[in-house]
Amino acid sequence: MTHPAILETIQALGETTLIADPTKIVDLCRFLKDSEKFIRLSSVTAVDWHPAEPRFEVVYHLHSLEPFRRLRVKYKVGGEKPEIESVTSVWRAANWYEREIWDMFGIHVLNHPDLERILMPTDWEGHPLRKDYPVHGYKYSYSNE
Amino acid sequence: MNRPIPYSDPVSTIEAIQETPATPSAPRHMTLNMGPQHPSTHGVLRIVLQLEGETIISAKPDIGFLHTGIEKQMETRTYAQAVTLTDRVDYLANLSNNLCYCLTVEKLLQLEIPERAQWLRVMMTEFTRLNSHLVWLGTHALDIGAMSMFFYCFREREDILRILEMFSGQRMMTSYIRVGGVALEAPRGWQQVVGKFIRGFPSKVDQYEDLLNANPIWTRRTQGVGFISVEDMLDLGITGPMLRGAGVNWDARKNEPYSSYEKFDFKVPVETSNDVWSRYRVRMQEMRESAKIITQALEGMPEGPFQADAPHVVLPQREKMKTQMEALIYHFKIVTEGYRVPAGEAYQCIEAPRGEIGYYIVSDGTSKPYRCHMRTPSFGNLQGLPTLLERTLIADSIAALGSMDFVLGDTDR
Numbered sequence: 242m243t244h245p246a247i248l249e250t251i252q253a254l255g256e257t258t259l260i261a262d263p264t265k266i267v268d269l270c271r272f273l274k275d276s277e278k279f280i281r282l283s284s285v286t287a288v289d290w291h292p293a294e295p296r297f298e299v300v301y302h303l304h305s306l307e308p309f310r311r312l313r314v315k316y317k318v319g320g321e322k323p324e325i326e327s328v329t330s331v332w333r334a335a336n337w338y339e340r341e342i343w344d345m346f347g348i349h350v351l352n353h354p355d356l357e358r359i360l361m362p363t364d365w366e367g368h369p370l371r372k373d374y375p376v377h378g379y380k381y382s383y384s385n386e
Numbered sequence: 387m388n389r390p391i392p393y394s395d396p397v398s399t400i401e402a403i404q405e406t407p408a409t410p411s412a413p414r415h416m417t418l419n420m421g422p423q424h425p426s427t428h429g430v431l432r433i434v435l436q437l438e439g440e441t442i443i444s445a446k447p448d449i450g451f452l453h454t455g456i457e458k459q460m461e462t463r464t465y466a467q468a469v470t471l472t473d474r475v476d477y478l479a480n481l482s483n484n485l486c487y488c489l490t491v492e493k494l495l496q497l498e499i500p501e502r503a504q505w506l507r508v509m510m511t512e513f514t515r516l517n518s519h520l521v522w523l524g525t526h527a528l529d530i531g532a533m534s535m536f537f538y539c540f541r542e543r544e545d546i547l548r549i550l551e552m553f554s555g556q557r558m559m560t561s562y563i564r565v566g567g568v569a570l571e572a573p574r575g576w577q578q579v580v581g582k583f584i585r586g587f588p589s590k591v592d593q594y595e596d597l598l599n600a601n602p603i604w605t606r607r608t609q610g611v612g613f614i615s616v617e618d619m620l621d622l623g624i625t626g627p628m629l630r631g632a633g634v635n636w637d638a639r640k641n642e643p644y645s646s647y648e649k650f651d652f653k654v655p656v657e658t659s660n661d662v663w664s665r666y667r668v669r670m671q672e673m674r675e676s677a678k679i680i681t682q683a684l685e686g687m688p689e690g691p692f693q694a695d696a697p698h699v700v701l702p703q704r705e706k707m708k709t710q711m712e713a714l715i716y717h718f719k720i721v722t723e724g725y726r727v728p729a730g731e732a733y734q735c736i737e738a739p740r741g742e743i744g745y746y747i748v749s750d751g752t753s754k755p756y757r758c759h760m761r762t763p764s765f766g767n768l769q770g771l772p773t774l775l776e777r778t779l780i781a782d783s784i785a786a787l788g789s790m791d792f793v794l795g796d797t798d799r
Contacts, residue, residue, distance in 0.1 A: 254493055254732050280620050283735070284761035288748050302733055302744065302761070306620075306634070309641050313733060334623030337769045345457075360450040360798055369458055376462050 285338035296320030429794025464724030476796035484563035503567035518739035567693030612786030626741025631664035638737035724753030764796035
């Protein structure tokens with residue numbers, strides 16, 4: 242498959258990965274859905290490569306039923322002001338996964354219909370799956386001081 | 387009090403009320419807060435419903451009450467320790483989660499699994515499917531009003547849990563499937579116990595169908611209820627029996643076989659009516675097919691080792707540790723620092739009782755997973771809830787909700 246937004250194609254462990262151009266991701270997704278028949282979006286997630294820069298990697302897993310194929314699309318986002326474009330206009334399934342990315346990694350999703358925290362309480366501070374977020378520890382004291 | 391509020395936002399409810407017009411010409415919508423503690427949600431799920439009379443105009447699910455940060459915790463555990471966390475994701479399909487995690491790690495390690503281990507894995511995951519479907523049937527029928535089903539289903543479930551305990555030592559959080567094979571050799575006499583159960587099981591399914599199929603209350607509460615179009619399902623990421631109940635013949639066990647499923651003879655049940663009834667039919671037939679798979683595994687179980695020949699990954703046997711120095715060293719190394727997994731990434735998906743489980747593991751070459759994302763079926767399915775509940779009656783919403791068969795631990799992770 243060829244599309245201007247595909248920068249590189251990698252084959253590893255029997256899986257195909259496309260490295261995409263983040264500015265044209267919606268175009269690319271639309272192309273993959275309409276022309277390459279990837280009608281299902283399995284999941285969207287992110288990986289934090291802190292302290293490397295660009296820090297975040299956003300990963301989409303696509304699935305085509307007929308013919309049966311799976312595909313991974315990913316691209317990097319800088320950690321200074323992380324922003325990605327929403328693909329909910331292509332697959333509605335992206336909605337909750339993108340909310341999860343916002344909740345867990347603090348990556349802002351532009352043009353998302355309903356961007357708010359999904360797993361953590363709405364008044365939670367910080368984004369737990371970032372590598373600089375501690376695994377253990379108490380932020381608040383519950384003593385009677 | 388300056389601390390996080392355990393209940394998430396009262397704000398969305400207030401906003402929802404303000405949104406509705408209160409003009410005399412347009413009827414005022416009522417906002418109903420269903421859950422987070424509601425018997426039919428099978429866990430802590432909150433749904434904010436907008437009602438017009440008894441019709442649901444819109445539904446907004448609010449999840450996250452059972453979030454336990456499993457993905458974060460996995461990053462601090464070695465690959466061997468993380469298996470125990472995958473059990474806790476979905477308490478009804480723990481072996482499916484074990485299997486998916488192990489397959490992904492094995493893909494990264496490029497490990498060959500002996501045939502006997504693969505067959506044991508298939509047999510145990512099919513027991514998990516039976517277990518999960520039985521709990522679904524019992525509780526779903528209880529929601530709709532057929533109380534006795536619950537007792538019948540849990541009777542068989544108890545037998546399955548005894549079998550799981552016999553194999554692994556645990557009833558629910560088994561951690562039986564490990565990277566490189568399974569944890570223990572099948573116990574002595576397992577053929578008799580499994581054989582006795584599986585010979586009797588099809589007649590039990592007949593019994594359930596006798597109770598439900600011709601029951602006028604059951605049929606009227608399930609047929610034609612909970613419709614959602616196939617396009618919506620695919621677009622929203624709904625998988626599993628819901629998708630097969632809408633005529634889409636897609637099952638990872640057939641379409642992308644893993645763990646030697648291609649050697650088993652079974653059918654993928656598909657129904658076309660796309661309602662609660664068709665999902666019920668799919669699951670009942672799946673139970674019969676699972677019983678067939680278990681029978682085949684019982685009859686054709688290959689001999690051989692139950693763990694891969696990979697001493698740097700698989701824990702050595704106790705006897706070897708007492709007689710061989712190398713085994714002792716490997717044991718010490720695996721337990722203290724874990725084994726290193728080559729850098730890379732892998733995604734593996736399997737067919738769980740509820741749909742597609744997919745594990746995406748990123749390794750940076752150390753002994754701990756750098757990132758492990760779980761694509762859980764309940765999370766994917768629950769996303770379709772607003773579409774499923776739109777324009778249904780509030781009484782039907784209970785049946786529609788139940789037919790999704792979600793587990794909130796699986797949703798929130």
